[in-house]
Structure formats: structure tokens, C-alpha cells
Amino acid sequence: MKLPKGPEQIIFELQKAGYEAFAVGGCVRDSLLGREPSDWDLCTSALPMQIKAVFEGRLRQRDTGLAHGTVTLLAPDGPVEVTTYRKDGKYTDHRRPDTVMLGVPLKEDLARRDFTINAMAMAPGETIRDPFGGKQDLEKRLIRCVGDPEQRFSEDALRILRALRFASQLDFTIDPATMKAARACAPLLANVARERVFQEMDKLLKGSGAGRVLAEGGDILAQVIPQVGRAQGFDLKSPMHDRDLWQHTAAAVGQAAAVREVRWALLLHDLAKPDCFAVDKKGVGHAPEHGQLGSQMAEEILRGLRAPNRLIGPVRLLVRYHDFPLAVKEQSVRRWLARLGPDLLEDLVEVKRADLWAHANRPEVKRRIAQLEEFQHLARTVVESNPCLRLEDMAVNGRDLIRAGICRPGPVTGRMLRRLLSEVIEGRAENDRRQLLALAKKFSREAEEQNRS
Ligand code: ATP
Ligand code: MG
Numbered sequence: 038m039k040l041p042k043g044p045e046q047i048i049f050e051l052q053k054a055g056y057e058a059f060a061v062g063g064c065v066r067d068s069l070l071g072r073e074p075s076d077w078d079l080c081t082s083a084l085p086m087q088i089k090a091v092f093e094g095r096l097r098q099r100d101t102g103l104a105h106g107t108v109t110l111l112a113p114d115g116p117v118e119v120t121t122y123r124k125d126g127k128y129t130d131h132r133r134p135d136t137v138m139l140g141v142p143l144k145e146d147l148a149r150r151d152f153t154i155n156a157m158a159m160a161p162g163e164t165i166r167d168p169f170g171g172k173q174d175l176e177k178r179l180i181r182c183v184g185d186p187e188q189r190f191s192e193d194a195l196r197i198l199r200a201l202r203f204a205s206q207l208d209f210t211i212d213p214a215t216m217k218a219a220r221a222c223a224p225l226l227a228n229v230a231r232e233r234v235f236q237e238m239d240k241l242l243k244g245s246g247a248g249r250v251l252a253e254g255g256d257i258l259a260q261v262i263p264q265v266g267r268a269q270g271f272d273l274k275s276p277m278h279d280r281d282l283w284q285h286t287a288a289a290v291g292q293a294a295a296v297r298e299v300r301w302a303l304l305l306h307d308l309a310k311p312d313c314f315a316v317d318k319k320g321v322g323h324a325p326e327h328g329q330l331g332s333q334m335a336e337e338i339l340r341g342l343r344a345p346n347r348l349i350g351p352v353r354l355l356v357r358y359h360d361f362p363l364a365v366k367e368q369s370v371r372r373w374l375a376r377l378g379p380d381l382l383e384d385l386v387e388v389k390r391a392d393l394w395a396h397a398n399r400p401e402v403k404r405r406i407a408q409l410e411e412f413q414h415l416a417r418t419v420v421e422s423n424p425c426l427r428l429e430d431m432a433v434n435g436r437d438l439i440r441a442g443i444c445r446p447g448p449v450t451g452r453m454l455r456r457l458l459s460e461v462i463e464g465r466a467e468n469d470r471r472q473l474l475a476l477a478k479k480f481s482r483e484a485e486e487q488n489r490s
Pocket of ligand 2: 075
């Protein structure tokens with residue numbers, strides 16, 4: 038196992054000073070899996086003041102986590118967190134320990150960690166410390182709590198979402214006893230800060246096992262997004278669907294490219310369906326306007342989870358339009374490009390594609406997928422031709438219109454420009470200076486005549 042220079046050096050220095058020191062947690066898990074660890078956390082038998090003394094005058098230090106036993110050392114290749122072996126005291130708020138105890142043996146430090154695969158420690162040239170069978174669970178691709186799962190989840194309910202998140206990220210299954218406890222403890226998720234829920238959901242959605250984890254974890258997710266609860270078992274009463282609303286949603290997420298906006302949009306795309314649902318005379322279900330209502334619901338849910346605006350904006354649009362037909366015509370492509378821009382339009386196509394794949398396997402669905410691919414192809418060709426889609430792209434601007442004596446300065450100029458742009462997007466005019474000025478003259482003459490009559 039190869040450690041980067043910084044953490045390796047820190048381990049050696051601590052060992053030289055007579056302490057134990059190991060890389061621990063996520064970085065051990067990831068390197069055993071052959072994945073690049075996102076950061077290297079170290080643990081040591083040295084107390085915080087002893088850690089600080091060892092590196093005094095050698096590495097810059099940050100004391101932000103001192104109360105919990107963590108010293109951050111600023112090694113040349115990046116910061117490394119070094120934490121004293123620690124045992125958690127009692128949990129009363131179902132989220133954080135009331136107290137922590139420093140200076141316990143390594144095994145106790147590993148015992149406080151959430152899952153067996155996260156409870157291993159290693160140091161260069163030494164055997165891996167793995168008292169809870171983490172390595173075996175990695176081989177079995179299993180998420181399993183260290184200790185009694187119900188106790189561990191009721192100590193800290195965030196662990197419930199972490200279990201789902203790791204299952205999705207690593208594409209692992211959750212051990213049955215752990216899953217059972219996660220379900221039983223799910224109501225405790227009410228104690229977890231909304232932004233932490235969002236972070237875990239965000240990682241879950243990006244994972245390669247997201248579809249499967251959502252399909253199995255509906256009961257749990259309903260505790261953080263109540264609309265998931267009513268989607269479970271909701272019969273869409275349609276020959277186009279062979280799954281209930283929640284299973285359709287999970288399948289759609291699982292089908293989609295791992296693009297953040299796309300996956301969030303698919304999670305939320307149909308959650309308003311039960312509010313708009315009606316069954317026609319033939320017994321077929323319809324949910325008109327569910328995109329409109331759904332986009333408001335998506336925004337509320339994301340705001341509630343304190344999601345960033347740069348996610349909320351695109352997701353709202355993707356949900357809003359996920360059910361709109363995309364006609365394979367240049368004019369329609371230009372309209373969509375003007376509305377969403379090229380990147381978000383690609384995302385919309387992906388949302389629609391994954392949504393369709395999660396429908397019943399019928400010729401009608403196949404036909405719509407093929408049509409969507411044609412639309413995508415056409416859209417890419419149109420984008421390459423660098424079409425005029427925004428006021429800034431136009432061959433005339435407000436000053437041109439004023440100088441030519443067509444418009445007076447003021448809102449009338451902006452209105453004229455937008456009208457000209459729409460003529461270009463609709464394919465009724467070229468983005469050509471002379472043509473546009475002539476057209477503007479014509480429009481303004483028509484307006485005058487109308488005023489006179
Ligand atoms: P990531 O790749 O997302 O960073 P990670 O496993 O490193 O995954 P962190 O949140 O960085 O996750 O936590 C580092 C380690 O601390 C974990 O591997 C685990 O051993 C322990 N840990 C983190 N959060 C908890 C928790 N809520 N309960 C118990 N142990 C935890
Ligand atoms: Mg980490």
C-alpha cells in the first residue's frame with residue numbers, strides 16, 4: 038500500500054517520537070479498493086499537545102479540531118488531519134457525542150467508527166489493523182455497522198444516510214441486519230441538520246448504485262423527503278408504466294448519466310404526480326401539469342435541504358420541461374436552445390431519455406427514445422453552426438436602431454430587439470444587419486399605422 042509523502046512522513050515522525058500512528062478510515066478503504074482516496078486521515082496514540090510538540094517548528098499547524106483531538110498539519114502536499122485515538126461518550130441528541138475521551142487504545146478508536154469497511158488502520162510496512170472484519174466485508178462488497186446497528190444508528194442518525202450513500206458510491210449491498218436497523222431508526226433522521234442530509238443525498242445520487250439504493254431505501258428517504266412516502270406503491274394506472282411511481286423514479290435515476298442536476302431532477306421529476314392525478318373513463322391515469330407543479334415542489338424540497346442556488350435553478354427547469362415533447366425541427370431546437378442554453382438542453386435530453394427507459398418496454402416508448410436521439414443529434418448540429426440565440430448574438434443592437442431613426446431611446450428599443458430576436462429564432466429572418474434593420478422599419482411602420490387607426 039502506497040501512502041503519499043506527507044502522511045507517510047508524519048507517521049514516521051510520530052513513530053520516531055515513540056507513538057503509534059496509522060492512516061485510518063476512508064483512505065484505507067479506498068486504497069484497498071484501488072480507488073484514489075479523497076484525503077488521508079491519520080490517527081495516533083499521541084495526545085494533541087504531544088502531536089503539536091513533535092511537529093513544532095517543522096510543519097505549520099491548525100488547531101480547529103483540538104477539542105475533539107484533531108490537529109491539522111500543513112504538509113507540503115496538502116493538509117493532513119491527525120486525530121488522537123478517541124472514544125465517544127454518551128449520545129443524547131442522536132447526532133453527536135456529548136463528550137469524547139482521548140487516550141484510549143486503537144481498537145476503541147476503530148470501534149467508534151460507523152462501518153466495518155471504515156474501521157481499518159494501516160501504516161507503512163505493518164499489517165492492517167482490522168478488528169471488525171472490514172477487509173472481508175470489502176471483498177463481500179458489504180456495508181455493515183461496527184457493533185450493534187440499532188445502537189449505532191440511534192447514537193448518530195446521520196449514519197443511516199451514510200450507509201445508503203456508501204452502498205451507492207461503492208455499489209455495495211447493505212447487510213440485512215444493518216438495513217433492518219436503518220429502517221427502524223429512520224425517524225431519528227429528523228435530528229440531522231438539513232445541509233448534512235443534502236450532502237449525503239448528493240453523494241448518494243451521484244453513485245453508481247443509486248437506482249438500486251433508492252429502490253430499496255424508499256422508506257428511509259421518505260423521512261427526509263415526505264413526498265417519497267406517497268410515491269411508494271402509487272399505481273400510475275397506465276399501460277406505459279409497469280412500476281409504481283417510486284420504483285419508476287428509482288429506475289430513472291439509475292438509468293441516467295451521473296450528472297448532478299440530471300440525477301436530482303429525476304429524483305424529483307414526478308413527485309407532484311399524486312397531486313395532479315386523475316383516471317379517465319377508460320381507467321387510464323393522467324397527471325396533467327405535473328411538471329409545472331413538480332418544479333415548484335422540487336424547488337421547495339431543495340430549499341428545505343439548503344441546496345445551493347446553482348443546483349436549484351437548473352433542476353427547476355429540468356423538472357418543469359421533462360414532459361414536454363422535443364420536436365425534431367431546427368426551429369424547435371433553436372427555441373429550446375434560446376430557453377435553456379446548450380448545456381441544460383443536453384441535460385434535459387438526458388432526463389427525458391432516462392425517464393423513458395424507466396417506462397414499460399413498449400413500441401411507443403422505443404419510438405420516443407429514437408426520436409429523442411434524433412433531436413439530440415440535430416441540436417448538436419445546430420449548436421455547432423453557432424446560431425443567434427441571445428440579444429448579444431444579434432447583428433443589430435439598440436444603438437443601431439436609434440441611430441437609424443427607427444426607435445426612440447427607451448423600453449421600445451428593447452421590445453423591438455426582442456421581437457427581432459424571436460423572428461431569427463423562429464427562422465423567419467436571418468441574423469443579418471440589413472435584413473433586420475429593414476424588418477425593424479417595417480414593424481415600426483405597422484405599429485404607427487395601428488396607432489393612427
Ligand atoms: P469520503 O470519501 O466521503 O471522505 P470517508 O469514509 O473518508 O468518506 P469521512 O466523513 O471523511 O468519510 O470520515 C472519515 C472517517 O471517520 C470514516 O471513514 C469513518 O471511519 C469515520 N466517520 C465519519 N463520520 C462518522 C460517523 N457519523 N459515525 C462514525 N464514524 C464516522
Ligand atoms: Mg474522508
